[in-house]
Amino acid sequence: MGKTWPSVLSALGVVAATVLLVLLGLRERAPAAPGxxxxxxxxxxxxxxxxxxxxxxxxxxxxxxxxxxxxxxxxxxxxxxxxxxxxxxxxxxxxxxxxxxxxxxxxxxxxxxxxxxxxxxxxxxxxx
Ligand code: HEC
CATH class of the missing domain: 1.10.760.10 (Cytochrome c-like domain)
Known part of the structure; x- marks a missing residue:
């Protein structure tokens, strides 16, 4: 039990970092469309x-x-x-x-x- 928590936490960290990078990437690739x-x-x-x-x-x-x-x-x-x-x-x-x-x-x-x-x-x- 004591050993699984650190790996669960680091896995969550990887997921959070990935989501953040994807969101930043989307923002950069899609500038506000002109009206x-x-x-x-x-x-x-x-x-x-x-x-x-x-x-x-x-x-x-x-x-x-x-x-x-x-x-x-x-x-x-x-x-x-x-x-x-x-x-x-x-x-x-x-x-x-x-x-x-x-x-x-x-x-x-x-x-x-x-x-x-x-x-x-x-x-x-x-x-x-
Ligand atoms: C046939 C269509 C077309 C014509 C004509 C055209 N452009 Fe472009 N231009 C584009 C497209 C499409 C892009 C985006 C290219 C990309 O980033 O893939 C672009 C991008 C650019 C960029 C940004 C390049 C970069 O590195 O991000 C500049 C500066 C530019 N055009 C200037 C000009 C100038 C100056 C002229 C006239 C002499 C001109 N364009 C004529 C279609 C055209």
């Missing part, structure tokens, strides 16, 4: 620079202003938080190389590395 107002805002917003706005309109906005595309919604902070934690250069690299459902270059054939950087800052930041 219709946030989608409408993403559809409307454009970079101030006309040349960038044109690139954004011809490429990025096709996926990044749609709730069901799997792409982080432009200007929706919860969708960008975990990504931004990896640092802006890593995100810009993903656009250039492609990632998941995003083709390399994000469908912008004539974007320069500087354009990708500016567009990523615009999209991952607050509504201008």
């Amino acid at each position: 219709p107002a946030e989608v409408a805002r993403a559809e409307r917003a454009r970079p101030a620079d006309a040349r960038l706005a044109q690139r954004y309109e011809q490429a990025c906005v096709l996926c990044h202003a749609r709730a069901d595309s799997g792409a982080p919604l432009s200007h929706h902070a919860p969708s960008w938080e975990a990504r931004l934690a990896r640092g802006l250069p890593a995100l810009v690299q993903s656009v250039q190389n492609g990632k998941g459902g995003m083709p390399a270059g994000g469908l912008c054939a004539d974007c320069s590395p500087q354009d990708y950087d500016s567009l990523t800052r615009f999209m991952s930041g607050p509504t201008p």
Whole structure:
């Protein structure tokens, strides 16, 4: 009897730790889904620079202003938080190389590395 209690307690500890990790994992993988107002805002917003706005309109906005595309919604902070934690250069690299459902270059054939950087800052930041 005296020997079983410690093992029961440590088994309970393992179960509790597992539940906690699963809950934390779920929280991280499922950022709050954007609502219709946030989608409408993403559809409307454009970079101030006309040349960038044109690139954004011809490429990025096709996926990044749609709730069901799997792409982080432009200007929706919860969708960008975990990504931004990896640092802006890593995100810009993903656009250039492609990632998941995003083709390399994000469908912008004539974007320069500087354009990708500016567009990523615009999209991952607050509504201008
Ligand atoms: C065909 C759809 C599509 C287009 C066009 C597109 N993206 Fe994406 N983008 C995605 C998807 C899907 C993801 C999520 C990829 C993943 O994490 O699996 C993504 C992710 C990103 C990320 C985050 C990358 C990371 O490492 O977390 C950035 C930054 C980004 N896109 C910027 C852009 C820019 C800038 C453009 C325009 C030049 C663009 N995207 C065009 C679909 C697209």
